[in-house]
Amino acid sequence: MVFASDYDEDKITDLISRIQVYVFPRRIRVKEFFNDFDRLRHGRCSGLNFGRALNTIGPQMTDEEVDALTQHFTQEGPNVLAPQVVNYVKFCEAVDEVFINGHPAAHVLSSSPSSTQLMSFKPKDFDEEEQFMHALHRLAMLCKTRGVNLKNEYADFDRAPVASPSRTNSYMGGKVTKNQFIRKFPFKKEMPKEDIELLADKYMTEQGDIHFMAMHNDISEVTSHEAPPFPRSDLILKPDHSEWSQSRITAVDKIRSKAVEKRVRLYEHFQDFDPLRKGFCTASQVKTVFTILNLAKDIGRVDFEQLIPMYTRDDGLFCYKDFCADVDREFCVPNLERDPLAQTSMPDASSTMAARRNKVQLTHDRLAQWNLLEDKMRSKIKKNRINLLPAFKDMDKTNNGHISVNQFYRVMIANGFPSLSEEEVVLLSNIYCDLGNHLDYNYVDFMKSIDVPDEEVEIAMAQLQAPYQGDNPAQYFDARGKVIRMSEDRFLC
Template identity: 25%
Template sequence: MPHCKEFKLGDVWRTCNKIRAAIFRMGINLFEYFQPLDPNKSCLISESQFISVINGQLRATIGLSEQEVKELADYFRVPDGRIYYTQLCEVMHDSVPQFSDNVPLVTGLEWEDPLHTNRLSISEERRLSVLLTKIASLVNMRKLILRPYFQDYELVSKNCGTVTMAHFARILAHLNILLSADDFNLLVKKYVKDSYTLNYVAFIAAIDQVVDYLNRNGILDLSGDVMILFPGRVLNAELPKLPRPEIGKITAAQLFGKQSIFHPALNDPKKIEHILTTVSMIQAHVLKNRLRICDFFKDFDPLNCGRITLSQFHRGLDALVLSGKQRFFLSLPDVEAVINQYRDPCDPSRVCWRTFEDDMDQAFTVKELEKTPSLKVESPPKRVKELLNPGAKNWQAVNTPTRDLCEEAVDKVKQKILHRRILLKPVFRDFDKYNNGHVSRSQMRQALHFNGILLSDEEIFALEERFNDDVGFNYFWFLKDVDSSNAEPLYTQFVTDMLKLNAEKPMEKPTRREQDIVQIMAKIKGKVVRERIRVLEFLRDFDRCNEQVISRVDFKRGLSVCKFDLTDNEVQTLMQVFASPLRKECVDYKRFSEVVEESFSQQCLERAPLIVPIQHVPTRDCEKNFLNFDERIVVSMALQKLAKKPDMQMNLSSVLKDYDKTNCGTVSQTQFLKALTLRGMSNLISKNEFDVICKCFSFERGMRDEVDYRAFMKALDIIYLTEKYNPF
């Protein structure tokens, strides 16, 4: 027809591309619109249904004209007039890329990092570092926590770690952190994000990092501000405009060494030694009397700020040194030295008693041990342990002749005590009425003369120089050096013998019998059957976690409680056979108990009810009653001779029972020979045959070998009955 438009394939594909773009943009699934119209799953719908979906439900999304819809229907129409909609859907969806199935090529983008900040120039970075240091010192000094102030805004705005510039400025003003316009613009330039918000998470992280650095390097004082003694103190957020005279005059030790607030470097070594000695004396007094420092100072500090006035600290220190059983004296210069050592650097009229308490408590332990669990604490410290008493001389500083003379005197007293077996302590204790370990000089001389120890005046003077202090002659130290003789105690040999007796014997080379698991289990089963022992009850207590295995040490202990009389090599064989397959250092005691219980019954009898279990018959055979071939022939001939007459005629058993007073079933070889002689049976066998019979029926009881006469009589009865009813 001349008025009809010519059908072109390019127009249809242009329409398909239009639908494909809408599907990709809006995420539409065409199957969800067409499948409800096709309940029979025939993949075909009518033309009216197809047009109603395209022009009705998807018209606002795709926006096709009537001509485009008609061309699309003509293209996917089948000969019977229906539309093949599944082909259309497959053409549309197969060409759409599935981005969710692909692995992302780019990860960790800068705008995804919560601590992302912008880059500044070198000068701006330096200005920002100075500004952050000042803000960090203010935050630390006021004990501020910045995060809650920003999180309150985030709970309302639902932002991800960002706040607006106006709210950031309001928070800083609320916290009384006053910044100039240039400083605020610098912060905005560093932490701005998305052109109108600030990354407060990165800002707080930077402040925390600066505070941690200041605390770690000892730059902050007790008030939280930057230390005055710190050479790199930040004076202003602006760069200095005048030349700084301190540049180049600071030593490397002051610049890089750790600055200490309470222990400044003093120029006088005598003052350093004086304060260290005083502190060590107070630590020794606190350690000896077990005093708690805070009990003497906390009442003066009701606000618990850690600082009190000079007079209050002096009063508390006086109460401290006067407490305990043994009072301690501090002179006024000593008190002033302690006060100057712990004076507050920010307020010279106060003393930091908390720091004093921490230093004194080091005599017992180290604070914050949970942070360094591997630290080995020395209690008391070496300086406190080796502290000299007041008035005592440093023996290393005394001249050499006096020290040599003192050593000779001490050695002479040692030899006297060693040869005469003298006890000096009771004599000194009689003079020491207050039990403080000191006596006077005259009492020391009397104690030595009383025990017949004669020394010259020079030697006694050398001893006094060594052991005298402000209280008197320290006889505790003197006896410690004198009584430390090398005399061997009388019980040394006894202790040595006991150690040798209880020492673990080396493992001997196992024999073939000790490695035979069959013989070892027969030995254990015989013991279990005879004494009715339940092995599981002795081993189960070692399995506290019910793991069905126990360690080798516990297994050996359990077997020793059962009294199986096993050698070490036999126990090692058992542990190797019954070792757990997954844990070689453990033993599967459950399997071992089941094997031992087979001597009474058989496992899993419920699966085979017709099987009759056979109980294990224990044997008393051992290596001592083992007979070779020749000995077995001799025993056989001897028993045949003795079995000619039955027991009813000879009545041998009654005689043997008379010898068996305990009714244990065994008699000695002498008693066995007497019984045979009494019944006239000893003449039937030779001496060699008698010895072989005793060896065949021997049984070890106690420390000797006896004869099992019950087994002997039973063997005679069997041989007699066998020959009696033997037709041949």
């Protein structure tokens, strides 16, 4: 049983509140300081050891305050033997109520500097309070954006295990001197000196030290401690309102052009899904055949949905026999044996043009602007004798006849066309970007258009690329220059 002391209950409550104010932000369990004085763990210790434990906990208390707590928690009874008469367990339970009373918002004490850290700052007026809040939020934002942990900046003064004259406060007490606070402040260039002085005055204790741990706690309340979001790179495509040439041809024409270009046979692959040779298969099997032949990437969802109803009968089966017959018309003419005088031609570049090229469809006004622009460029190239082909070849490492639009612009700027505007580059790219995008520029067609060779050069190139023909024998003179006599048969003819 704990008997009443000579001190009033209000003073004891104030002393316990002071200890709670000290231990709550530091998360100190006071019971651990009494274990060394109670080896048998019966919950009591002597008055001298009780005072030693109080001084070890951290808060500075006078001898009178220690005696008051010692007398208040002294216990009498038949099982209490001197000198272990102070019940420190009751004292620890009274102090630990600050941790076990539910949510921290329901506590009478909080971790805010104004109540738990015994700050002496009082704003003079509303403007000073507003200036302080602005400086505090600015400090919190700087710490968040730059990844600065404020309490680690003062770890050399607060957590150094070696005793030093510069450390005037207790070990891990969360306080430094004002000079140490200003010297280690991490944002001297970003924040004015007046705001730093205002923060120092706000978190100054009664002893004149700066409680940086309270400042760190206030900053942590407005700073998010969640893990940073995982970096992402979402594909956001710009809306393209251009009309392309392949949108005007049917899906059958696209497949026919691709089949001619790749020289593939469709009929045999469809027969793998038709063991009875009925000439029909399902729509999913059609897509599988296109995937096997590497044609699925060239046929979009809209084209596929347009193709299936064209050859589907009422029960939903796809008539691949008629489809293959329409595709193979480019290779051979049906029933050719019935017309002996019919003439056929082999597939050429025009047969595969629909599959290989996909250009932007321009209006007449844009085409007129393009013709005017190329006339100017063609005149300048002919007048200054500019050879652009080697520069384009240097950019085309794979030798596929296409370069990027940026590479085209760099070549034109480097070869005497600095006045080429961005709108003119876009106009040229709409003409010569023929792969279904606005990036790959066909410089081969561009050179054929603006650097037209002379007629003599064309004849020479045609003769150079023509098949070899041997020398024809002379009709009137032999190798020695004598006249060849005409025979009588030849003369009569």
